[in-house]
Amino acid sequence: MNLKTTFLALLLAAHSSAQDLPNVLGTPPAATKEEWLKTQRPQTLELFKENIFGRAPIGKPANLSFKTIKEDPTAMEGKATLKIVEISYSGPGGDGKFKLIAFIPNKAQKPAPGYLLICNRDRENIDPTREKKDDFWPAETIVSRGYVAATFHNSELSTDSDLNFDNGVHKVFDQYPGKRPGDAWATIAGWAWGASRVLDYFESTPDVDASKIAVIGHSRGGKASLWAGASDPRFALTISNNSGCTGAALARRRKGELVARINKSFPHWFCGNYKKYNDKENTLPIDQHQLIALMAPRAVYVASASKDAWADPEGEFLAAVHAGPVYQLFGLKGLGTKTMPANDTPLQSGSIGYHIRSGKHDLTAYDWEQYLNFGDIHLK
Ligand code: GTR
Secondary structure: OOHHHHHHHHHHHHHHHHHOOOOOOOOOOOOOHHHHHHHHHHHHHHHHHHHHHOEOOOOOOOOOEEEEEEEEEEHHHHOEEEEEEEEEEEEOOEEEEEEEEEEEEOOOOOOEEEEEEEEOOOHHHHOOOOOOOOOOOOHHHHHHOOOEEEEEEHHHOOOOOOOOOOOHHHHHHOOOOOOOOOOEOOHHHHHHHHHHHHHHHHHOOOOEEEEEEEEEEEOHHHHHHHHHHHHOOOOOEEEEEOOOEOOOEOHHHOOOOOHHHHHHHOOOOOOHHHHHHOOOHHHOOOOHHHHHHOOOOOEEEEEEEOOOHHHOHHHHHHHHHHOHHHHHHOOOOOOOOOOOOOOOOOEOOOOEEEEEEOOOOOOOHHHHHHHHHHHHHHOO
16 A cells, blocks of 8 residues: 555545444434434433443432431531531332532532532542542532532442442342343443432532532543433533543444443443443444433533543544534534644533543543533533
């Protein structure tokens, strides 16, 4: 091959990956926002339930209850009120509960908007005493910008290793005598379910504005935040930090972590049906740009890191690009460009935000600063 044909072949390869994606507007393609909301959005959501995340057996349980177990108006040197709230539920398999940690800014106008982090790292990253502080959850910064800093630990909803689904939400609600169906919900959907129950709590409390909440997660937590934002349209902003495979990254590109690999390493994350697509990404009826499009017309932010090849940064960017046509149905600008930005140059002029940070797979102070800036546009 001479230089010219090599270039042509490369160009074709780049093009075919975009052309082969399922149409983000659905089948037949939605022509108006009304059509999208009535027909293609529900169809797209169903395809994600059936093939990837599974179906949750319950939304908000009638018996959901909230108990404030700690309230300290002098937290953060008087700048915030710390609330630790036990969120409890019960079902055919017994009782379950998890803890919400929330710092509510004392000075901010009430009800205040906020950021809800699905924490998948060690608990010391979300230390309510603030003796330990980490940029993974810079609660002081979030509060200083006028937002509620809220979080819960994913393991309290569903442990991140369990193949038997015999704890947390699965123990309480799953009723699958015999074989677990291929579309039964799994761990990531359990974490997303927890995020929605926090919104239920926020709806019941006067100091937090439940209609102005961003849900955010990193990596596996980012896969869960995307599913929370897609399956619960009450989230005003959804943030995916380095979510990669089965998060924001397009599966059909087959770059970084592949479907077969994620299903092998983490068989409990997604539903049984997802295993059918191991090394058969092209047969998936959907791809991840459609997960991002499910947020429309609400705001969504995808972020990558330059040294995070495992999460396929370009695949994350392209999914954000190809979600655009659904935003256009609403007369909104998606990302506003098809060109990947340089490192550390955030794109925030549309309803879809994006940046690629220099450095490794992580959730850092730099990432949070961009999310808070984007929130100032979409949550205030
Ligand atoms: C990796 C996994 C990724 C990502 C990451 C994380 O091992 O392959 O999909 O989710 O873990 O959560 O940090």
